[in-house]
Amino acid sequence: MPDYFFILILILFTLAIADLVVGVSNDAVNFLNSAVGSKVASRNMIMIVASLGIFIGATFSSGMMEIARKGIFNPNFFFFSEIIVIFLAVMLTDIILLDLFNTFGLPTSTTVSIVFELLGAAVVVALIKVTQNGEGIAALSQYINSSRALTIISGIFSSIVVALTCGILVQYVSRLLFTFHYERRLPWIGGVWAGLALSFITYFLLIKGMKGASFIPDEFITWVTARTPMLMLGTFIFWSLLAQVLISVFKVNILRFIVLFGTFSLAMAFAGNDLVNFIGVPLAGLESYKAWGISGIPASEYPMDVLANPIKTNTLYLVLAGIIMTLTLWLSKKAKSVTDTEVSLARQDEGAEFFASNAVARSIVGFSRVFAKGFQWLLPETWRNSSHKSFEPVKSSLENGQKKDKPAFDLVRASVNLTVASVLIAFATSLKLPLSTTYVSFMVGMGTSLADRAWGRDSAVFRIAGVLNVIGGWFVTALVAFTVSGLFALLIYFLGAWAVGGLLALIVFLISRTYLFHKKKERVKSNIRFFEQQTDEISSKQLIKDTAYKMAEFLQFINDAYQNALNGLLMEDRDLIREAREDLIMLENQNKSLKLKLYKSIQRIQEKKTELSRLYLYLYDLEQDINQSTTYIVDACSEHVENHFSPLSSLQSEKLMEAIESVSAFLMSTSQYLHDLQFQSIQPLMNQHHRIALQLESLLDQQISGVKNSDYGLRNSMLFFSIQLETMDLIEAVNRCVQLYNQVDQGAFPNMERTARPTM
Numbered sequence: 001m002p003d004y005f006f007i008l009i010l011i012l013f014t015l016a017i018a019d020l021v022v023g024v025s026n027d028a029v030n031f032l033n034s035a036v037g038s039k040v041a042s043r044n045m046i047m048i049v050a051s052l053g054i055f056i057g058a059t060f061s062s063g064m065m066e067i068a069r070k071g072i073f074n075p076n077f078f079f080f081s082e083i084i085v086i087f088l089a090v091m092l093t094d095i096i097l098l099d100l101f102n103t104f105g106l107p108t109s110t111t112v113s114i115v116f117e118l119l120g121a122a123v124v125v126a127l128i129k130v131t132q133n134g135e136g137i138a139a140l141s142q143y144i145n146s147s148r149a150l151t152i153i154s155g156i157f158s159s160i161v162v163a164l165t166c167g168i169l170v171q172y173v174s175r176l177l178f179t180f181h182y183e184r185r186l187p188w189i190g191g192v193w194a195g196l197a198l199s200f201i202t203y204f205l206l207i208k209g210m211k212g213a214s215f216i217p218d219e220f221i222t223w224v225t226a227r228t229p230m231l232m233l234g235t236f237i238f239w240s241l242l243a244q245v246l247i248s249v250f251k252v253n254i255l256r257f258i259v260l261f262g263t264f265s266l267a268m269a270f271a272g273n274d275l276v277n278f279i280g281v282p283l284a285g286l287e288s289y290k291a292w293g294i295s296g297i298p299a300s301e302y303p304m305d306v307l308a309n310p311i312k313t314n315t316l317y318l319v320l321a322g323i324i325m326t327l328t329l330w331l332s333k334k335a336k337s338v339t340d341t342e343v344s345l346a347r348q349d350e351g352a353e354f355f356a357s358n359a360v361a362r363s364i365v366g367f368s369r370v371f372a373k374g375f376q377w378l379l380p381e382t383w384r385n386s387s388h389k390s391f392e393p394v395k396s397s398l399e400n401g402q403k404k405d406k407p408a409f410d411l412v413r414a415s416v417n418l419t420v421a422s423v424l425i426a427f428a429t430s431l432k433l434p435l436s437t438t439y440v441s442f443m444v445g446m447g448t449s450l451a452d453r454a455w456g457r458d459s460a461v462f463r464i465a466g467v468l469n470v471i472g473g474w475f476v477t478a479l480v481a482f483t484v485s486g487l488f489a490l491l492i493y494f495l496g497a498w499a500v501g502g503l504l505a506l507i508v509f510l511i512s513r514t515y516l517f518h519k520k521k522e523r524v525k526s527n528i529r530f531f532e533q534q535t536d537e538i539s540s541k542q543l544i545k546d547t548a549y550k551m552a553e554f555l556q557f558i559n560d561a562y563q564n565a566l567n568g569l570l571m572e573d574r575d576l577i578r579e580a581r582e583d584l585i586m587l588e589n590q591n592k593s594l595k596l597k598l599y600k601s602i603q604r605i606q607e608k609k610t611e612l613s614r615l616y617l618y619l620y621d622l623e624q625d626i627n628q629s630t631t632y633i634v635d636a637c638s639e640h641v642e643n644h645f646s647p648l649s650s651l652q653s654e655k656l657m658e659a660i661e662s663v664s665a666f667l668m669s670t671s672q673y674l675h676d677l678q679f680q681s682i683q684p685l686m687n688q689h690h691r692i693a694l695q696l697e698s699l700l701d702q703q704i705s706g707v708k709n710s711d712y713g714l715r716n717s718m719l720f721f722s723i724q725l726e727t728m729d730l731i732e733a734v735n736r737c738v739q740l741y742n743q744v745d746q747g748a749f750p751n752m753e754r755t756a757r758p759t760m
Helices: 002-038 043-058 062-071 080-103 110-132 137-143 146-178 186-212 218-226 228-248 254-293 315-331 334-346 359-378 381-390 411-430 437-451 460-495 497-533 540-571 574-603 610-642 650-675 683-708 714-745
Strands: none
Touching: 002 043, 002 080, 002 110, 002 254, 002 315, 002 411, 002 437, 002 497, 043 254, 043 315, 080 110, 080 254, 080 460, 080 497, 110 137, 110 146, 110 254, 110 437, 110 460, 146 186, 146 381, 146 411, 146 437, 186 228, 186 254, 186 411, 218 228, 228 254, 254 315, 254 411, 254 437, 359 460, 411 437, 437 460, 460 497, 540 574, 540 610, 540 650, 540 714, 574 610, 610 714, 650 683, 650 714, 683 714
């Protein structure tokens, strides 16, 4: 059935394109983190530098492709039909897994995922063969390249310790040398520092990296290898002299050049090391198909000895992969979500934290404080005082009379992040070890932030909790990759085309769902992004306009959640209620972020009077009230439907539908009122609010009468009272918002009165 296997090869390459997209979205954080976090240049300039690194690095990755062919299993023990099963299971699993992590903005390792997917699928297929052949379980060791697999796995996980340790040590020494006022010491130490950093990067990427390039002659590589010490010395002298000239004569901040060059090099190392994770399996599948196609032997009898032979990958495939990766880097919104997570964990100052604290993180912080006090007691007092001055951060400064928006960390730390990570990853690439770029980049970043004292008393517990969550996610990646890939291999082996078609449909469904979820998540995050993006002082006019727009969008989300919850109740549809709950969870996270950003936002208001600054506080209070009332409604609907309680009567349903329409119309009218900035046109909304209030009070009276007449039971009444009372709270809070903007527009700023009604 050559047509059937040809279709499978086409599917593999289609999956490879999808895998490149989701893979780059995940791994972009590895080389963008330091440049973006330090704001070394405009985002477009950073992206251009990274794109060049990816494109060039892709052409250097030919040698790494052997990992997919023979790094995990012994191909000569498998037939062509079985190899295709393994490869399909791996690619299908990889796309689902990486897309899921990208959606939630968590960096995971594409290397770990591909290694454990290959291992899981190969083990399952090998177990099937062992069982069918009547062999014992001990025969499994013949099929799996256990020694190589253990070397790869141990190398990946040991990189966590190595990267963290190197990051801590190098950053500590660097900060002692430069301090946070690095501009003062650049003229006399910057040249040597730049020469050291740039020569290491140049050596590992341009000399060691050439071993994987398919277009460079072996003779040239041999010549370079034989003269490595001389070339290293020459590179160091060249970069040191050039850097010193740039610093002394042209007054160039050489750290900016190091960070941009390091971004290029790390992107190049990523492409050279990790491209195998995305296209290595499909290319191995294509080689297998070509060898089998000319053999004339049935697919179930053709052994895959060909995969054990060293093969140079066609440069055209690498170039095409580089183009796809570059386009993804520019177009993927999920890549930005993953970058935000890592930058947040490594930033120098306080702010909104991505992760909540936990018992383990609190214990680590407590133990670390005790250990640090004991260690400091052993050091001489003069050394403690001297080193303490080196670690005093720079305070916020003014630029053109306005407060500058500080980067997450400075150029010294950014240059250390990139140099150390580039050296470690490129060294592993030269040894053809698929070292995880995610693990190395992340742990180097965490090590440098720890050494830089970025984890202060008010943030350490959150940062450590975040690191633990991310590392825990890596181990989950390994377990899930192994299990799911093995399950998919089992299904494809026994069900063939039916399993392939079903799994492809599952992928389309899951990716479409995560796309919509991420789109909604980004839409919610845009409600708070203007707090972060504005670095200049905010005028009163701009403040009112911005907050009105964001409140208008917030009310649209509330309207969607309110309608979904109550329609889900009436139709007994759990999916609608679950969708409403997801919306509210995202809005609650937004509300927490707004609270943490109030400090910086108030600082940027031009007017010195406090009245206008209170607008932020009042809006936070109103959003909290609105979100809380809607949450109570969703909870009440969910409890009723999940427990299969009796539905509402036809009269109750009819009246509730009328109320839903009225409240929804009021929410949308208020949203439009805020968006159009028509703050004088308040009377129509006041009239609308009054009518809804009367309508809800009438419903309460009807329910009370029904209770007295024993028409409605306890569960029914508790549900109905909860919905009506919380809806009244909801429209009251929205009405206060309308009045707030109307009075602010008129120059008045009353006190906000909060009246809380007991929750049913």
